Amino acid sequence: MRWLSDYIDVSDLSIKEFCSGLTISGSKVERWETEGEEISKVVVGKLLSVVPHENSDHLVVCQVDVGHAGNGEPIQIVTGASNVKAGDIVPVAMDGSTLPGGVKIKKGKLRGVESNGMLCSLGELGLTTHDFPYAIADGIFIMQEEEGCVPFELGMDIREAIGLNDTSVEFEITSNRPDCLSVIGLARETHATFDRPYTVKAPEYKGVEGDINSMLKVEIHNKELCPRYIAGVVKNVKIGPSPRWMRERLRASGVRPINNFVDITNYVMLEYGHPMHAFDIRYIKGNEINIRNAKQGETITTLDGVERTLTEKMLVIADAEKPVAVAGVMGGEYSGIMDDTVDVVFEAACFDGASVRTTAKALGMRTDASARFEKGIDAQNAYPALMRAFELVEMLGCGEVVNTIIDADYTDKTPKGVEFNPTWINNFLGTDISEDVMRSCLEKLDFKIENGMAYAPSVRIDIECKADVAEEVARIYGYNNIPKTIIRGVAAAELTEKQKFERRIMNAMTALGAYEITTYSFISPKYFDKIRLPEDSKLRNTVVITNPLGEDTSVMRTTLLPSMCEVLARNYNNRNASACLFEIGSEYLPCGKELPEEPVRLSVGMYGGNRDFYDIKGIVDAMLKNVGVEDFEYTACTDTAVFAEASSFHPGRCAVITKDGKAIGIVGELHPEVLENYGIGVKAYAAKLNVTELLDMATAVKTYKPLPKFPATTRDLAIVCDESLPVAELEKAIKKAVGNILETVTLFDVYQGKQIAAGKKSVAYAISMRSHEGTLTDEQADAAVKRVLKELAALGAELRA
């Protein structure tokens, strides 16, 4: 905030007002914090005396003058540090003080000697030697007065004394607003938001006479990827730490201070939003700078000490021989600023965003600079940025600025105007804002309005069309001041047949007691083994994610079954006594086209609650009938030809559901091995139905049938047949034999045991018959029964004696 106050005064606003104002105008504040917030009761003290501890050879006893903080009396502190002597100015944590990390300091006795606090190191204050280069890391922080800073006073709050009390605000800046990644950009937004003056002075420097052309040559070989390159030279530099105010600002911005020249480039980047780079001119072979594409296989060791191999697609800054920097990404280690550097070249350039992005990604190093170039950089901002760097060099007195520069500039400088049409803007926003108010909104953002055109400042690379201008007006006018209206006109809408069908299935499933689940669409290829899918199953042909989070989520599922098993297992492991679940979801089936097919499936799963196969079959049955699917059949499932999942089921307890010869689902008891693979210790049941295909088979239209006028006649039959004969066969035969007078045929008992021969079973049916013409006679009913018995005889079934 101190930095911002160089440009705009917001001292009358509370930090909360400031943050919420900017958030509402579009610069969202993520968080804000005041440095040193965790520090209390730590003051500046002066060591009056340091004497050895009588009971220890590594402790010393200090008398410390803490000014008014000690009510004029010196306090006694015992310390183990060895770098203190009388006369040193040090941070003193008083009794009852707090330090970063929640540390509390209390007075006490150390080996029998009273200690009324603690002398602090940098680390204990949450600082490093980058913040105070003159201090040491492992020892008490011996403070030094620095130029331009408040002089130390004994008893002064340490935060004030060392400038550890700035407030930093973290913004979430959207990718279209790289201009806001700078102090000046945010000052402009603050200006527009709070309607108060802000000033950006053009940087000034004195410079020394010199012709840069005699020192350096710059040539851009690829003007598309580098439309502008400005170079300036600083001679006879003095490399050293930057002044405290600069270090403080960098630290508050999360940038580590290094040395004055590196700090200046970072400082300018944060202030103007323009990345800069500094080279040691000694290492620019031939004193020439070439901005060119790298040669295939060329290498460079970047500042981070890693050797990188480059490709032809990457843009580099090269001297006469080799690359010295990857353009817009990172400089080379070799040509970087060292302690013995004499002459420095400053670079302020503009590189193509897409190219920087590709290069940075390919090399796996996204830097602060590359992130900025990627989003787009205002080429016109390069010049003031370089000027600011010069100004800072002179301000810091760390070199002689040569008063000529090289500016290779191939940019188009014609200002880009966008139509400014207040009527259109009002129609588009649904507002009634006067032209004057619109103008004032735009002018606060440094737009110029001329002849029906709006000209954005050049840093606003995001302004391209009328709608962009409308947004600027809207956000400064205030999004929340825009009226809220209801769309005009009428429209009717309803769910599609497919959506209604799925909703009917869901309603039926919940009515039948099943709970809906939601699972991930991606699974592990290993799950196919877990559900015992055959090695050559077509379901193993999946849509594969090339960059998955992990193997468990690496392929798109071709069957819902493993997801269901997973959830059954989780519930079982969580000691839920029973579960009855369903999911409607997509399977993703490669089909040779660019995109896979995504048919919708229903999976059902259950365990516990004394359920058996017939429970899940009953649910499936009831659901199908409820959603309008009739006349389907179950057959024992013996192979994986239609449903590869057949191998996941108990071979003797699995049925395929077919309608009109088309398989529409599979239902069964899960195979014991599958249960074991999933760690399910009880029997479990599952089903899968092809919802997409079912939709075409379901009859949504229902027609009323008149209620019967004549009574029904019922006959009960007990039939004995081979135990292996599926009852569905018997039922089919009965239906066929009775004919159109059949109303219902209901199985009410299956019996094996006493009185029934081994290998046989007794099956009992109630057959209800009814005619619409008249009451059936006994003769008619008996004749039907006779036909049934004859038909059954063909199956080897006969009336039970």
Added chain:
Amino acid sequence: MKEQLEKIRQLAEKELAECGAADALENLRVKYLGKKGELTAILKQMGGLSAEERPVIGQLANEVRKSIEDKLAARTAALKSELAAKKLKEETIDVTLPGKVQSVGKLHPLTVTLNEVKEVFLGMGFEVVEGPEVETDHYCFEALNMPKHHPARDTQDTFYISENVLLRTQTSSVQIRTMENKKPPIRIISPGRVYRSDAVDATHSPLFHQIEGLVIDKGITFADLCGTLELLMQRLYGEDCKIRLRPHHFPYTEPSAEVDIMCFNCHGEGCPMCKNEGYIELLGAGMVHPKVLEGCGIDPEVYSGFAFGIGLERITMGRYEINDMRLLYENDMRFLGQF
């Protein structure tokens, strides 16, 4: 004889009053009123009476008969209701014993919320449109004004199947498919699964659900967008919920906004739930970018429109105060049973 009749009456009344069972009552009826009953026996002796006495005794006899009959009827009725009361008393059960479990399943909380959102929009004339989850780069990015190398792609870490095929990171892809196939006016919502390469934690999941909305017509305004969203939020969260719009950036809308809802917990004061902001971010929205319209063959000079994308998990978690997104995908019965 008179005395005899009175005696019979007294005796009968006494016996009736003492009688406690239906069959005993019948025996009494036979004993007194039956053909061989005592009263009949007396009446049989009427022949031996004088003409003066006969009508007097006859009247008395009838009175006695009537009286016994009445008493009998009353006693029968009383006994019946006594028996009924006794039976009812015997049938008393403990009504506080638990009811027999009838299992009705439940929809997943995400579906419950989604269904409500659908109802709101169906009522406003929005159709529900679906689209593929495995999608081409064109529909997910290019046509949404996010060419290759667009920095905004960074905010949507994408799962790729091949260079040009990916798992959609947003349901906005359905916008494009709709606009390519349908002329305005368009009013759709498109709910569905979207994918981003985020590791699983309490607030992130590599798979989540979005509800995309799109309106294209002549004269659609930013104010319409604000009004539509406010209406939705009031339906979902109650009439007194407050929303706030913040300028934001999406490549496919201009102007763009993020929409926050006032924190339910602190009502804008700032609390840990809303990270001290007083508001909770809910969704992104904006006016469809002219480039996007143009790319779909819709003239931005004639038509305008708005679009929005809502995170279904976020609104579901907000409504039910679910604090960990993982619960939604774990599907524990104890969790599913709560909605």
